Amino acid sequence: MQNRNISDIIEHYLKDILADSQQIEIKRSEVAEHFNCVPSQINYVIKTRFTIPNGYIVQSKRGGGGYIRIAKINLIDDTDILDELTAYIGSSISATRGFQVVQSLYEEKLLTQKEANLILTTIDRGTLAFSEKKLEDAVRARILINILERLRCAD
Amino acid sequence: MQNRNISDIIEHYLKDILADSQQIEIKRSEVAEHFNCVPSQINYVIKTRFTIPNGYIVQSKRGGGGYIRIAKINLIDDTDILDELTAYIGSSISATRGFQVVQSLYEEKLLTQKEANLILTTIDRGTLAFSEKKLEDAVRARILINILERLRCAD
């Protein structure tokens, strides 16, 4: 899988560093400079690729000596991540974000690959196939919420 | 066997490449350009010739650096059960009958207990939670049909 745009490249750059450490602190302007892009591109990358369902928490500070800190979520037990994800989903969730939720469950080893793929199939746009996006997102949310509930009990 | 039309030609072009590699990534516009056709023709070729029953899975991304990825999958040997169940489900199925379908899959060892339970969760009445039973049964059917299709892929 190649990098095809700046956002992907920056994403991988940051995740490479995070592979070795629990968290990193960056200066937005420096990273932007390094990749020859506008600073707000860094915000875009973070907003789309370092979300809670992706397993990251981001904090930042403005002003002199400002920074952006990206930390991997390291949950003590599975209940926490299930709570986090349940809150994140709410009563409606898009296909893209739903995908991230399932991926997160896979990365946390709460689902095998096959289980993840099967669930992804059930919340796929083509599967649900509603004309109303509102309805589609609501059903997707209900399915995922109930899956999370199911995962709370062993087997 | 001759190539009679552009769709066949594009199909063979892609499958030739796939003979050497497990997956390919294309830019829709480039392939369209190469064969001097409209971009949506590529969608047509993919939709009609690179389906899961045909042994392919397709993913794509829009926007800058977008792509279409086609990957070969290994199909399971015996698809009779899947065919039968697909026919049985049709375009609408009740919760009770849906349960039976999933149970069959478990008994045929196409699903583990946990996988079966997860799927049962997604087609549960409480999960889908529609006021219209018609709609509920239709969505349940779509979910199960797509699950069956997914199960043709051994991974």
Add this chain to the structure above:
DNA sequence: ATATTGTTTGACTAATATTGACTTTCATTA
């Protein structure tokens, strides 16, 4: 011949990425 099925085309839609002007926050200095 006609009906059915498959193909081609293009206008419209949707998703994702990029950019930059403007805003907000915070530390430091006058």
Add this chain to the structure above:
DNA sequence: TAATGAAAGTCAATATTAGTCAAACAATAT
């Protein structure tokens, strides 16, 4: 304390892809 400057944040405009759908057209089957 007020003013200044140095960060990061927000948001909307624009650009760059791919997807959808239905009408027109072509091929095949009845």
